[in-house]
Structures are given as C-alpha cells and as structure tokens.
Amino acid sequence: MKTRSAGAHLAIEAVTKTYGKAKALDAVSLVIEPGELLALLGPSGCGKTTLLKIIAGLIDPDEGEVLVDGLGMVRLPTHRRDMGMLFQNYALFPHLDVISNVAFGLEMRRLPRAEIEERARRALDRVQLSAYSGRMPRELSGGQQQRVALARAIAYEPKILLLDEPLAALDKNLREGMQMELRALCKQLELTTVLVTHDQEEAMTMADRIAVMRAGRLEQLGSARAVYERPENRFVAGFIGTSNFFPFAGERSTGALGATIPGRTPGGDALLAIARDGTLPEGGAMVAVRPEHVALSVSRPAAEANAMVGRLTQILFRGAHMTAVLRTDGGQEIVASAPADALPPGLAEGDAAWAHWKAEHALIIEDK
Numbered sequence: 001m002k003t004r005s006a007g008a009h010l011a012i013e014a015v016t017k018t019y020g021k022a023k024a025l026d027a028v029s030l031v032i033e034p035g036e037l038l039a040l041l042g043p044s045g046c047g048k049t050t051l052l053k054i055i056a057g058l059i060d061p062d063e064g065e066v067l068v069d070g071l072g073m074v075r076l077p078t079h080r081r082d083m084g085m086l087f088q089n090y091a092l093f094p095h096l097d098v099i100s101n102v103a104f105g106l107e108m109r110r111l112p113r114a115e116i117e118e119r120a121r122r123a124l125d126r127v128q129l130s131a132y133s134g135r136m137p138r139e140l141s142g143g144q145q146q147r148v149a150l151a152r153a154i155a156y157e158p159k160i161l162l163l164d165e166p167l168a169a170l171d172k173n174l175r176e177g178m179q180m181e182l183r184a185l186c187k188q189l190e191l192t193t194v195l196v197t198h199d200q201e202e203a204m205t206m207a208d209r210i211a212v213m214r215a216g217r218l219e220q221l222g223s224a225r226a227v228y229e230r231p232e233n234r235f236v237a238g239f240i241g242t243s244n245f246f247p248f249a250g251e252r253s254t255g256a257l258g259a260t261i262p263g264r265t266p267g268g269d270a271l272l273a274i275a276r277d278g279t280l281p282e283g284g285a286m287v288a289v290r291p292e293h294v295a296l297s298v299s300r301p302a303a304e305a306n307a308m309v310g311r312l313t314q315i316l317f318r319g320a321h322m323t324a325v326l327r328t329d330g331g332q333e334i335v336a337s338a339p340a341d342a343l344p345p346g347l348a349e350g351d352a353a354w355a356h357w358k359a360e361h362a363l364i365i366e367d368k
C-alpha cells in the first residue's frame, strides 16, 4: 500500500485574471519543484488568493495555464486535480466526530469502506490526533481543530497541498509551533506545497522559496535568505524585514559598484560607501541597509566606511534585542537593532551618537 505521496511538478504559465478593469493577476509565471514548499507572500489585495484558487480550479483564469507534471489543469474541475486544500476558515462539520470529518473527502470520492477507514486513521496519526478520533469538534482546542482540518486535506494523499493563511486563526505561540509542524509534515510526505500568507515571518519560517507579489505581479522569487539578503527593490526590502533607505547619489555611469561611490543624504555630506557587484538598476537606484547591520557609538568610529551623526530619538528594548532610532540634523532617520547588551553603556534617548555600517552591508536596489 502507498504510504506517502510524492509531490508533483507544478508550473504556472502567464496566468492573468481581471475583475472588471482591475488586473488581479498580470501574466504570472512560476515553477514549483516536486516536494518544494513555496510561499506566495504579499500585502492584502496583491492577488495571492486569486492565484491559489486558480491553481485549485475554484476560479478560471482569463489567460494562462496551470500544469501538473506537464498536464494542463485549466479545463479540469477541482475534484479531478488531486490537490489537498486547507484554508483559514477550515470549518469542520460540527455534527461529525473527528474521524468522520477526516473521512468526509474520501467518502465523496467513493473509495471502498475499508480503505476510507485506513486512510483516515493514517492521516489522523500523521497529525498526532489518533487518540481523538471519537471526539466532536467542539471538544477540541483551536489548534487541534486545525490539525483535523489538515488531516482531512492530506487524507486522500494528494500530490499538491494548497494552504491559504492556514494558521491565521491561531494565537501567536500556537501558530509558531504549527508552522514548524506543518512544514515538517509537508517535507515528510514530500508534498508540493503552495502557502499563501501576508506574514513575512511565516513565509521565512516555512518556505523553501518565497514569491513576493505586489499588485498582481511577481516582484522577486528566491530562498528566504536570498530575498532577505539581496532584495532587488525597495518594496521587497521594506516588506521582508525592515530597511533603512538612503537616496543614491552615485554616478549612473559608474560601472564598478565595488568602488566607493560618494553620495549625499538629506543629513548632509555623508559619504555612503557601497560594495556590491552588479549593474545599476534601470529605473533609479536607492541604498538599503538592514537595521541589524547598523551599530551605534558615542564617538566617530575611526575605520568605518559609513558613519552619520545624529540624536537618539527612541531606544526600545524588545527582550533579546533593542532597537534605536537616530535622527540626523537633516532629518534622515536611521534604525539600528542589536542584542540588548550591544548598546554602548550610558547612551540614552536625546543623546548624540554615531550610526555606522560597513560598505558591504549597503545594498544598491531599484527604487520602486
């Protein structure tokens, strides 16, 4: 008997969807490898759910194709696509016990009785709820109900799992635990998984790769690490983590970005040193520096490539980390974050301080 479902290859080709005049999706293409967990991440209204529903067959695209192992899906109804689904409103049937909830989809598929029972028990076992099979949904916690819904989604051993904000209804601690559990299960079952989320931490925790979307288009696709460390534009740098942004005043003709490029900031004549191989973006450039790469000191650091002086307007302790905001005379705000014990002793809000960072931590990104 089959004990696991190996994931399918999923390709989305130039999918477009328009509602009235508004383009919810604008020629989106991406490939998800077998067994890969891909997060669709973006702000509300960017088209994530529309794309997921098109993959599922709940919405028809205007143009484009969805391919599973090379086979076109667009004309196939949802129930013939071999995809498990788990949505935020996972609504279990209140009048059915746990095992019957899990078996429901299998019964719809008219499988033999013995096989339905076997598969439902195996799915419950995978979410560690075997002991709860006779309980009613109202006798379970929110997290347990969510697990039952997950068991229902994987019970018929689909090749693709589609998750739309599946943990949004859970409180923070439970959500974090479930993120790891859900990822582990997808990996164990080798499921090809598409996760819709607007929560960048959830995307980073769970996904092999993240597709960052904005207004119906794909902005950047890469591993969490790549997207975080090498955001291509201001939107991605601001949406995944936080960034300090500086206007870029280097020469457009400067080919070698490894060289020091003089820049001016609203704060005055600060020299911004930037180290990054590559070319300048066509549509205008900015410099981005992550707060954790900015250090603070009382006096000007001798050997640092970039340093700006200002006044500390806020110091916030956040448990393991602290965040400080420095404001230059010219009005440029610089956010620094560091382990709480890394703040120079004696520095307080209102004090003058220097913010500094290495050239290699200043990224040139597209200003869009």
Ligand SMILES: Nc1ncnc2c1ncn2[C@@H]1O[C@H](COP(=O)(O)OP(=O)(O)OP(=O)(O)O)[C@@H](O)[C@H]1O
Residues within 6 Å of the ligand: 019, 022, 023, 024, 042, 043, 044, 045, 046, 047, 048, 049, 050, 051, 198
């Ligand atoms: N049935 C519909 N009729 C008209 N417009 C729609 C419909 N469904 C979605 N839209 C619009 O399409 C765009 C994309 O919606 P979608 O639900 O895919 O966004 P999302 O990224 O999933 O957002 P959220 O995180 O808020 O769920 C939005 O501008 C939305 O208003």
